Each structure stands twice: as C-alpha cells, then as structure tokens.
Amino acid sequence: MAWRDSRRSRSRLLLFMSSIVLGIAALVGINSFGHNLARSISEQSRELLGADLVLHSTQPFDSTIAPDIARLGQRRTTDVAFASLVLFPRTQGVRLAQVRNLSGDFPYYGAWEIAPASARAAFRAGRGALVDDVLLAQFKVKVGDSVKVGEVTLPVLGRVLKTPGQSGMGSAVAPTVFLPGQYLARTGLVQRGSRISYRTYVQFAEGTDVAAVVKGLQKRLDKASIESDTVASRQQRTGRAFSDLTEFLSLVAFVALLLGCVGVASAVNLYVREKLAAVAVLRCLGASGRQAVLIYLLQTSGLGLLGAIIGAALGAGVQFLLPQVLGSFLPVEISVGLAWPAIGLGLVVGLLMAVLFALLPLLSIRRVSPLRVLRAAYDEDTAGADPIRWAVYAAIGLFIVGFTWFQTHKWLVVGVFSGSLLVSFGLLTGLGLLLMKLLRRYFPVSWSYVWRQGLANLFRPNNQTLTLITSVGLGTFLLATLYLVQALLLGRMELKTGDQQPNLVLFDIQREQLAGVENVLKQRQLPIIQRLPVVTMRLLAINQRTVAAIKRDTTDDIPPWALTSEYRVTYRDSLSTSETLLSGRPPYLGKDGLPHISVDAGYAKNVHLKLGDTLTFNVQGSPMQAVIGGTREVDWTKMQSNFLVVFPKGVLEQAPQFEVVITRVPSTAQLAEVQRTLVAQFPNVSAIDIGLILNTLNDIITKVSFVIRFMAAFSIITGLLVLASSVIISRYQRIQESVLLRTLGASRRQILLITLVEYALLGALAAGAGIGLAAGAGWALAAFVFEVSFAVALPSLLGLAAVVTAITALLGLLNSREVLRRPPLEVLRGEG
Amino acid sequence: MILQVDNLTKTYASGGRELTVLHAVSFGLQAGDTFAIVGPSGSGKTTLLGLCAGLDRASAGSVHLNGIQLDNLNEDQRAAVRNQHVGFIFQNFQLLPTLTALENVQVPLELRGEKGAAKTAQALLERVGLGQRGHHYPAQLSGGEQQRVSLARAFANRPAILFADEPTGNLDPDTSATVVSLLFELNREAGTTLVLVTHDLELAAKTQRVLKLRGGKVVEDYRSAVVEKY
Known part of the structure; x- marks a missing residue:
C-alpha cells in the first residue's frame, strides 16, 4: 500500500530526501577520512618517528646514562638541533632556520x-649539507x-622534499638545514646558554619490546631530564x-545533516497535508491510525534510506578530496579506501534522523478523522x-546528544554543541512565531493589495x-560564525603589527656580544625597543612535590x-608595558633571601598556584627555590618578549644566560x-623576522579556514537545497492560489510582487536573525576562547544578509515563473 | 456582440498523436443573453468555456470578447481582460483557501486597485445572504455557502459576461435551487451576459439559448422553448 500510494508523488518525496544527501555525504566523508587517517598513522607510525625510540633532552645527555644510551639497540643516530640564522652566500639570502646535525643513518624507517x-x-x-626545499x-x-x-660554509648537496615525521606545513614554519654531525663543533654555535636540543634515534632488532626497555631506564631518564618517544606514544x-x-x-557535517532534517520535516509536513484526504478515505475503509502512519512512515523511510545511500556514496567520494585539501597538514601519506564503519554510521545516522524528523509531521495522521471524507476542516484533527x-522530540534530543558524545x-x-543548537533553533522558531503574531495583530490594512497579500502569506494557513x-x-548563522571566527583569528595576528611596532627579535646574544650587537643597530640608527636577559631552567618541584x-x-x-618543558625566564624588578599586576607585587627579593617571582595569571590557574606557593627550578644544574x-595579566598579542615567569634582580645574574634585543x-x-651583518659578525645570534612569521601564520590560517569553509560549504549548500526544496514544495501550496488570481485577472507583475514581498521578507528576517546569532557566538568565542576584544564587521555581515535575502527571494520568484507559464485552465482542471 | 466565436478549434498532442477536442465551433451572443453549453462528459464543454473566457489559447479560429480579439493577446493582456470584463463561477467553487470569505470577494477589486473594496465586498456578501460570515475561511463554510461566496466574487468587478462551469454540480437539489435563483437574479440586476456549462438540461432550459456539443462538434443550437420567469 505504501508503495502504491507513493506512485504519484515519488519524485516529490525524493526532493524532500535530497536535502539529507549532502549532510550524510559530509558526515561519511569526514568519518571515512578520520578512519583512513587513523589507519595510515598506525601503519606508518614507525615512519612518523623514523626510528623505534627517540630520546630527547635540552642538555647533553648526563654522563651517568650516556654510555647506556650509546649501547641501546642495533643502530643509533645522534641529532643536535638548534635555531640559527643561515646564509646563502650566492644570493645573500638570510633566514632563521632549524639546524640539525646528524651522526648516523637516520631515518631507519620511512x-x-x-x-x-x-x-x-x-x-x-x-x-656537504641538505636543505629543505622551501628554503632553497x-x-x-x-x-x-x-x-x-x-662559522661553517658547506656545499648544498640536495633538496629535502620530505623528512619522516615532519609535515609540509612543519617545514614551511621552520625549514631545516641538515649538517653532517662532524661539523657541529666547527659551526661555533654550541655555547654556554645556547638553546639546543639533543636527540638520539635508536633502531632495535625486530621483535624487541621497546616499551620494556624504556621502562627499565625510566627512572634514570627522568633524573637526567630525558624524554622518550616510542612508536606507540608518537x-x-x-x-x-x-x-x-x-x-x-x-x-560541522552533523549540522549540515540536521539542517537537512529540518527540510525533511517541513517537506513531509506539507506532503501530509496533501494526503489528508487520502488518509481520511483509508480511515473510512477501516485503516487504523497506526496503519495509516505506517504507510507514510514506510514511504519516507524508504526514501530516507535511498537518500542515505546516495549520501554515503557521495561521501565515500568526498573523502578522496579531503587528503588534497588537508594534505600539507598531515605527517603521513594517507591511503584512501572505503571505510565501512564510517559508511555504516552515516547510513544509520541519516536514516534515523530522517525518520525521526519525518515522524513529527506524520504523527498527525493518527488523528485524521474519517469525517474529513464528508467535510474538510482545518483544525479539528490536530x-x-x-x-x-x-x-x-526527546528522541531527537537524545540522538543529538548521543551522537555528539559518540564523536x-x-x-x-x-553541552556546548547541543546547547547552541537548542538556543539557535529556539530563538529562530521564537522569532518566526513572533513575526506571525505581530503581523496578525498589527496588519497594515491601509497598504496596497500586493503588500497585504504578500505579508498575509506569512501567517495564513500553510505558510512557510x-x-x-x-x-x-x-545556514546564515553557521556561515557568518565561520566568517567571524576567521576574522577574529586573522585580526588577532594583525592586532599589534602597526608601523611603529617592533619587527625584528634578536636572541641568543652572549653577554660579551651585547655591546657589539647594539653597535650594529646604532650604526644604522635602529632603535633598541627592548633588551632583556633570558635564563633557561626546568621545573623540579611544586611546593616540594617533585x-x-x-x-x-x-x-x-x-x-x-x-612540568616538562624548558622555561625561559627573565629577571627585573618592575612590570613591562604589556603586563598588569593582578595580585601580590612585582618580582622582589625577599628578606629571607628567597626570590619572590611573578607568574602569568593563566599559568597560575593551569598549574593551580597561589601566592606563597613555592616552585623549585633546575637552573642549568643548580636547584633554586x-x-x-605576585600574578600578572600578560597581553600576549603585543610583539615583545613576554614571560610566564619573571624573577627579581639579584639572583640569576651569574647563571648562564643570553640576551634578547628587540628593534x-x-x-x-x-x-x-x-x-x-649579524651572520657575519655574530654567527650564533639568531634573528626572528616577525613579518615572515606573520606571513607564515597567515598562510596556515588561510589553509585552515579553507578546510573549515570546505566543510561549511556542505552546510551552506544543504541550507540552499532545503531552501530550494521548501520553496519548490510551497509551490504546490501556492500554485492553486496563483492560478486563481491569474484567472481573476492578476497580472504577472502582481503575482511576482506578492511572491517577492513574501520571500524577501522571510529571507531578510532569517538572514538578520542568523547574523544576530553569529554576532552573539562571535562575541562569546572572542571573550571566552580567543580572549580578544570583539568588533562586529558590520558591512560584511550585512552584505552576507543581503546575499541570502536575494537568493531566497530569487528562488521564490523562479518558482512563480513556472506558475505563470502554464495556462490557468490546465491547472484548474488538473486540480480536481 | 458581447461574444463572437468563429471556427474555434482546439487540438491536444497526446501520446504522439493529435487529439482534436473542439471542431470549428462558431456562435455569437448579444449583451444580456443567457446561454448554456450542454453535452455529455468529454464533449468539449469546459474547453469551449475556457477558450471563450481567455483561460486558454485556441489552435485555430478566433474569439472576440466585448469587441476585443483574445487570440492575439498574451497571458498578461488576457488576464487584464478577464479582470475588467469577466466573472467566473466554478463547479468546485475555487475559493482561495487561505483567505476569508470577505477577502475572497475583495480579490478582483483589489487586483484592479479599486478603493473601498471591503465595503463593496461586504455589500455583495449581504446580497447573497452571507453578511455575517465574512470572516470565515472557505473550509468553515458549507458547499452552498461557498458557492454563494463565489457568486458574490463573480459579480464583484461588475463583469460584462459571466462564465459558470457546472455551478450546481457539487450541490444538493435544494441548495442548487437557491444558488441558481440567486445567479439569475444577480445576472438580471446587473444586466450581465451569462454563459453556463452544464449537463443538467433542466438548468440549461432556464437560459434563452442552448448549444449542444458532442465529440467537440456543435450538434444543436436552439432557442429554449420556454424562457422562464428568470
């Protein structure tokens, strides 16, 4: 019966279901990609590391453990890495690069x-040397x-296209120059206080339990501040x-699906209205309410399944695109294949959501009275x-919560996801209801007929x-939020890079070089905006707990x-211009001789510190309590050296340290x-070109936002599809009305204007509400996530609202055109 | 002549074949005439009415309505003619379900941009005995009441000619009698020409002239024997 009944309206039902296709496609695409990525990472995990075990420290391995490390496994490579300016003499190009001095046959895998x-x-x-392709x-x-x-000049032997464990994006941010280990000493860059990372890559015999080896060494590794990284941990x-x-x-994909489901619900709602007469006949012939619902539920489920299958097939195709989009972020070569769990999940989620949302309007079928056969009435049944x-409703809510938890x-x-959805749906629905109420109450009776008819269509029976x-x-909300987030991220970068802001940071300056470096700047009349000492240290204990x-x-x-990273600390007795005192005092030396340090408020919160707590640091071998x-608020967006921990003067002066100069x-x-000049005179001094860093960050953000936009496109296209199908379906509602108006002598212009008023107003209101919600979300994100001030980019948002309104109105108009083309008689007869 | 029809032919393409539903029909009506088109189902009655009222285009032949040749007009121009000169009554009432009774009657006036549409519409509703039901939606009215609203709407723009397609087809005999009597009364009061499509010969007999169709051809065109009191 379900099959027979759907015969005349299958194409229309299919249209309803098309709105879920893209949502499912996005979901299946993303989850398949996730599966494939996880599989590729697991398959290539050895290649990620390039060895079976990596040991890492910021100081040369302690003599108590170094001999044991030198005996580990079958083969070893030592890697001493630091940042330094490198110069290409022929083209005179200079840039801060990562220098890795390798002794051994790394990589062993990949x-x-x-x-x-x-x-x-x-x-x-x-x-000679090998250099990352980007740098060359x-x-x-x-x-x-x-x-x-x-101090070393070497020929460039080759271009490095890919290094195990390093993504394309990684080498763009910090391009690497590889030197054979024997040149390390001759570079002259390893000095007291230099920030250097020491690594040993180890290859074990096949079948060795690396975790057990590490476990045996763990205590001594901890003591020597050596971190380990195994294939499994990486x-x-x-x-x-x-x-x-x-x-x-x-x-993001799930939102596209939800949006599609709203379309399903509204489409089925209209479908049900058309079928009321048929349902009443069925009821007259003895069908129970349950049977009647079942007939139409079977129809919608069948088409929901079809929509889900098409969506899943499309999604399986989409995942082939994703590695292209995300490629440069990925550390592994991704192998694309059909991920059946993701496809299965997409099918189940799609079908269930479609059925649940279709069920809402279908339920009213149970209450259709057989009396309808004798006399149609609007509201008696519902x-x-x-x-x-x-x-x-509860099942839909549970499903959304369940799905989000599962993902x-x-x-x-x-909480945040379901809450935002609930608030958005609630606000938008409330706005729609309010609009209808206001229109009904304050209907502008004196306006022209076209306006009144268009406005009345917004609250009359069968309205959209x-x-x-x-x-x-x-849809607009999603789009505008993505736009605002992107603007926030980019704006954050641009925030403090005006013309008068520092743009070159020189660091690793040894004390004895300071005068010379400053001289280089003074000769060129460059200002010394900031000069400060930096001491590196590690945390040993918090309140005597190790x-x-x-x-x-x-x-x-x-x-x-x-707990594990190296702290870069400066010392002074006052706060800088980018800092605000929140509690206690600026750094000072206590009467007991203990340094009273000032910490960043966010750091204090993360590490659960309060005034009077003690921290014990390992300052280059000597413990210091x-x-x-005091705590400070630090404005990290200011382009100057900011510190989590600041010591008072009078304690660290004798510790190994380097100077930082900002100009x-x-x-x-x-x-x-x-x-x-710096490379020539002070080869160990590094320079960070902030402009270059910002460009690179900008690049990354552009790529990230492209990925997000790519996914958001699914929501947007789904939104448009839902919009288009809502409008097309509403045609079945409005066609009779428009044709009658034509019969009674309405001109094409009048019909089009009525449609324009209705849809333009709907579009404008929906788009306005969407950008309003987005502005709220943008503010919340700015205040709580990015912690920056928020300013709405009003012209762009209004532009977006105008585009959405225009598209909505255009779809409405295109729809009416169809009505205008057909002769009235044909429709009057066909309607019967 | 208020309506002049010459050699009107309508052909549909169906399943790759041409199907002629109206063969060279001709007749003419004077202002104030009452006229019935009768015939069995499928004889082409409604097609002929639609062509005469400018709801569809003929394949051949011509229609002059109130001196205007419809065949050369585009849909918008024909809509304007309908709005100015034509009233309609349909078997299934064809009221706009989303408008109240009063609003339905207002529509033709509103489309012309006439002032005081509500007042005129209310007067017409009162004339058909539904003065108190103006704010009801069509679904809240009985079949007879709906047809009376549709009568009020048909006369709202003071048409020169009124086309009625099986106006009593969906009504019981008593209601039919009321509606028919109202239709003829209003017609006489307004001096409108009436073109009626029906297969109810009794109703047809109430008009001055009857055109009988079969298979799309005129088989009879006669003056009614008795012109009743209407």
Whole structure:
C-alpha cells in the first residue's frame, strides 16, 4: 500500500530526501577520512618517528646514562638541533632556520625524500649539507651553491622534499638545514646558554619490546631530564591531535545533516497535508491510525534510506578530496579506501534522523478523522497535546546528544554543541512565531493589495514562515560564525603589527656580544625597543612535590607541558608595558633571601598556584627555590618578549644566560642587510623576522579556514537545497492560489510582487536573525576562547544578509515563473 | 456582440498523436443573453468555456470578447481582460483557501486597485445572504455557502459576461435551487451576459439559448422553448 500510494508523488518525496544527501555525504566523508587517517598513522607510525625510540633532552645527555644510551639497540643516530640564522652566500639570502646535525643513518624507517637521490650518500660521507626545499626556493638557491651556518660554509648537496615525521606545513614554519654531525663543533654555535636540543634515534632488532626497555631506564631518564618517544606514544599523540580535527569537522557535517532534517520535516509536513484526504478515505475503509502512519512512515523511510545511500556514496567520494585539501597538514601519506564503519554510521545516522524528523509531521495522521471524507476542516484533527510527539522530540534530543558524545567523548563539547543548537533553533522558531503574531495583530490594512497579500502569506494557513526562518537562519548563522571566527583569528595576528611596532627579535646574544650587537643597530640608527636577559631552567618541584611524583599522580590535572618543558625566564624588578599586576607585587627579593617571582595569571590557574606557593627550578644544574610573590595579566598579542615567569634582580645574574634585543627595521632591504651583518659578525645570534612569521601564520590560517569553509560549504549548500526544496514544495501550496488570481485577472507583475514581498521578507528576517546569532557566538568565542576584544564587521555581515535575502527571494520568484507559464485552465482542471 | 466565436478549434498532442477536442465551433451572443453549453462528459464543454473566457489559447479560429480579439493577446493582456470584463463561477467553487470569505470577494477589486473594496465586498456578501460570515475561511463554510461566496466574487468587478462551469454540480437539489435563483437574479440586476456549462438540461432550459456539443462538434443550437420567469 505504501508503495502504491507513493506512485504519484515519488519524485516529490525524493526532493524532500535530497536535502539529507549532502549532510550524510559530509558526515561519511569526514568519518571515512578520520578512519583512513587513523589507519595510515598506525601503519606508518614507525615512519612518523623514523626510528623505534627517540630520546630527547635540552642538555647533553648526563654522563651517568650516556654510555647506556650509546649501547641501546642495533643502530643509533645522534641529532643536535638548534635555531640559527643561515646564509646563502650566492644570493645573500638570510633566514632563521632549524639546524640539525646528524651522526648516523637516520631515518631507519620511512622515506627521506631527497633530490637528487645520490645526495643522501654524499651527505653521510660528510661532503656537504641538505636543505629543505622551501628554503632553497625562497632564496632561489640551487644544488651546488653553498650555505653558511655559523662559522661553517658547506656545499648544498640536495633538496629535502620530505623528512619522516615532519609535515609540509612543519617545514614551511621552520625549514631545516641538515649538517653532517662532524661539523657541529666547527659551526661555533654550541655555547654556554645556547638553546639546543639533543636527540638520539635508536633502531632495535625486530621483535624487541621497546616499551620494556624504556621502562627499565625510566627512572634514570627522568633524573637526567630525558624524554622518550616510542612508536606507540608518537602514534597515540599524532592520532589524538588529528582526531580532534576530524571530530570538529564531523560536528560541522552533523549540522549540515540536521539542517537537512529540518527540510525533511517541513517537506513531509506539507506532503501530509496533501494526503489528508487520502488518509481520511483509508480511515473510512477501516485503516487504523497506526496503519495509516505506517504507510507514510514506510514511504519516507524508504526514501530516507535511498537518500542515505546516495549520501554515503557521495561521501565515500568526498573523502578522496579531503587528503588534497588537508594534505600539507598531515605527517603521513594517507591511503584512501572505503571505510565501512564510517559508511555504516552515516547510513544509520541519516536514516534515523530522517525518520525521526519525518515522524513529527506524520504523527498527525493518527488523528485524521474519517469525517474529513464528508467535510474538510482545518483544525479539528490536530488539537490537543500529543505525548508521542514529545517523545519524538526527546528522541531527537537524545540522538543529538548521543551522537555528539559518540564523536567527541567530551561532555563539555556535548553541552556546548547541543546547547547552541537548542538556543539557535529556539530563538529562530521564537522569532518566526513572533513575526506571525505581530503581523496578525498589527496588519497594515491601509497598504496596497500586493503588500497585504504578500505579508498575509506569512501567517495564513500553510505558510512557510517557520521552516524558512529556521533553515535559512541556521545556514546564515553557521556561515557568518565561520566568517567571524576567521576574522577574529586573522585580526588577532594583525592586532599589534602597526608601523611603529617592533619587527625584528634578536636572541641568543652572549653577554660579551651585547655591546657589539647594539653597535650594529646604532650604526644604522635602529632603535633598541627592548633588551632583556633570558635564563633557561626546568621545573623540579611544586611546593616540594617533585615533578616525577606529580606526573605519577593521575588525579592531578596539571598540563604536562608545565612540568616538562624548558622555561625561559627573565629577571627585573618592575612590570613591562604589556603586563598588569593582578595580585601580590612585582618580582622582589625577599628578606629571607628567597626570590619572590611573578607568574602569568593563566599559568597560575593551569598549574593551580597561589601566592606563597613555592616552585623549585633546575637552573642549568643548580636547584633554586622561588616563592610566588605576585600574578600578572600578560597581553600576549603585543610583539615583545613576554614571560610566564619573571624573577627579581639579584639572583640569576651569574647563571648562564643570553640576551634578547628587540628593534624595528623600516624596510625589508635593510632587514636583510642587518641579518647578513649579524651572520657575519655574530654567527650564533639568531634573528626572528616577525613579518615572515606573520606571513607564515597567515598562510596556515588561510589553509585552515579553507578546510573549515570546505566543510561549511556542505552546510551552506544543504541550507540552499532545503531552501530550494521548501520553496519548490510551497509551490504546490501556492500554485492553486496563483492560478486563481491569474484567472481573476492578476497580472504577472502582481503575482511576482506578492511572491517577492513574501520571500524577501522571510529571507531578510532569517538572514538578520542568523547574523544576530553569529554576532552573539562571535562575541562569546572572542571573550571566552580567543580572549580578544570583539568588533562586529558590520558591512560584511550585512552584505552576507543581503546575499541570502536575494537568493531566497530569487528562488521564490523562479518558482512563480513556472506558475505563470502554464495556462490557468490546465491547472484548474488538473486540480480536481 | 458581447461574444463572437468563429471556427474555434482546439487540438491536444497526446501520446504522439493529435487529439482534436473542439471542431470549428462558431456562435455569437448579444449583451444580456443567457446561454448554456450542454453535452455529455468529454464533449468539449469546459474547453469551449475556457477558450471563450481567455483561460486558454485556441489552435485555430478566433474569439472576440466585448469587441476585443483574445487570440492575439498574451497571458498578461488576457488576464487584464478577464479582470475588467469577466466573472467566473466554478463547479468546485475555487475559493482561495487561505483567505476569508470577505477577502475572497475583495480579490478582483483589489487586483484592479479599486478603493473601498471591503465595503463593496461586504455589500455583495449581504446580497447573497452571507453578511455575517465574512470572516470565515472557505473550509468553515458549507458547499452552498461557498458557492454563494463565489457568486458574490463573480459579480464583484461588475463583469460584462459571466462564465459558470457546472455551478450546481457539487450541490444538493435544494441548495442548487437557491444558488441558481440567486445567479439569475444577480445576472438580471446587473444586466450581465451569462454563459453556463452544464449537463443538467433542466438548468440549461432556464437560459434563452442552448448549444449542444458532442465529440467537440456543435450538434444543436436552439432557442429554449420556454424562457422562464428568470
């Protein structure tokens, strides 16, 4: 019966279901990509690391453990890495690069892509350097040219296209120059106080239990501040980083699906209205309410399944595109294949959502009275509360919460996501209802007929007001929020880079070099905006509890970076212009001789510190206890050296340290010249070109926002599809009316104007509500997530609202055109 | 002549074949005439009415309505002619379901941009005995009441000619009698020409002239034997 009944309206039902296709496609695409990525990471996890075990420290390995490390596994490579300015003499190009001095046959796994291939052997024989392709391209350097690192000048043997474990984006941010290990000492860059990272890559015999080896060494490694990274731990870490990304994208996809489901609900609602007569006949012939619902539920489920299958097929195709879009972020070569769990999930979620949303309007069929056969009436069947309807609402809510939990396993995300959806739907629905109420109450009776007819269509029976305001409003909301977030991120970068802002940071300056470096700047009349000493140290204990003990305590939620990373600390007795005192005092030396330090407020919160707590640091081998004497708010967006921890004067003066000098160089040409001079006179001094960093960040943000926009496009296209199908379906409602008006002598212009008034008003209202919601979301994100001030980019948002309104009105008009083409008689007869 | 029809032919393409539903029909009506088109189902009655009223285009032949040749007009121009000169009554009433009774009657006046449409419409509703039902939607009215609203609407723009397609087809005999009597009364009061399509010969007999169609051809065109009191 369900099949037979659908015969005449199958194409129309299919249109309803098309609105879920894109949502499912996006969901399946993203989840398939997530599966494939996880599989690729697991398959290539050895390649990610390039070895079975990596040991890492910011100081040379302690003599108590170094001999044991030197005996580990079958083969080892040592890697001493630091940042330094490098110079390409032929083109005079200078840039801060990562310098890695390798002794050994790293990488043991994965392809180290070098062109020409012969360069690898030449490198191992110590005949020259290998340089990341991006760096060579930037300065138009060719293989065979030379590169100067510190005091050493070596020929460039080859271009490095890919290094295991390093993504394309990684090498763009910090391009690497590889030197054979024997040149390390000759660079002259390893000095007291230099920031250097020491690594040993180890390859074990096949079948060795690396975790057990590490476990045996763990205590001594901890004591020597050596971190270990195994294939398993790297795999876990990389996987986690990318699962966050796919979770986020899958939620964006889920919104597209939800939007589509709103379309399904409204479409089925109209479909049901058309079928009321047929249902009444069925009831007359003895069908129960349940049977009647079942007939139409089977129809919608069948088409929901079809929509889900088409969507899943499309999604399986989409995932082939994603690696192209995300490629440069990925550390592994992703192998694309059909991910059946993702396809299955897409089918189930799509079908269930479609059925649940279709069920809402279908439920009213149960109450259709057989009396309708004798006499049509509008409201007799649907009056009164329906507990089953509330059960369906609850099921939809539970499903959304359940799905979000399944995707993210984070209650905070579940709460924020479901809450925002609820608020958005609630506000948009409320707005629609309010509009109808206001129009009914304050109807402008004196306006022209066209206006009154257009406005009246917004609240008369069979209106599209709620559906269109919800779907168009939600679509606009998503689009505008994405736009605002992007503007926030970019704006944050641009915030403090005006003409008078510093743009060159010189660091790793040894004390004895300070006068010389300042002289270089003074000769060129460059200002010294800031000069400060930096001492590196590690945290040993918080309130006498050792870092190792805190790490073992799983109930502690102190972030691991706070315990393990190297602290760069300065010392002074006052706060800088980018700092505001929140509690206690600026740094001072206590009467007890203990330094009272000032910490960043955010850091204090993360590490659960309060005034009077003690921190014990390892300052280059000597323990030093400090007391929290005050907290500061730091404006991290100001382009100057900001610090988590500031010591008072009078304690660290004798510790190994380097100086940082910040200046502003007016032109790029002079910037290059200053860097060249520095490389020549003070090879160990590094320089950060802030303009270059900002450009790179901008690049990353552009790529990230492209990925997000790519996913958001699904929501937007779905929104448009829902909009188009809502409008097309409403045609079936309006066609009779328009034709009658034509019969009674309405001109084409009058019909079009009535439509224009109705849809333009709906579009404008929905778009306005959408950007209003987005402005709210943007403000919340700015205040709570990015912690920046928020200014609405009003012209762009209004432009977006205008475009959405125009599209809505245009779709409405295109729809009416069809009505105008057909002769009235045909429709009057066909209607029967 | 208020309506002049010459050699009117209508052909539809159906399943690759041509189907002629109206063969060279000709007749003429004077202002104030009452006229019925009768015939069995499928004889072309409604097609002929639609062509005469400018709701569709003929394949051949011509229609002059109130001196205007409809065949050369585009849909918008024909809509204007309908609005100025034509009233309609349909078997299934064809009221706009989303408008109240009063609003339905107002529509033709509103489309012309006439002032005081509500007042005129209210007067007409009172004339058909529905003065108190103006704010009701069509679904809240009985069939007879709906047809009376549709009568009020048909006369709202003071048409020169009124086309009625099976006006009593959906009504019981008593209601039919009321509606028919009202139709002829209003017609006489307004001096409108009436073109009626029906297969109810009794109703047809109430008009001055009857055109009988079969298979799209005129088989009879006669003056009614008795012109009743209407």
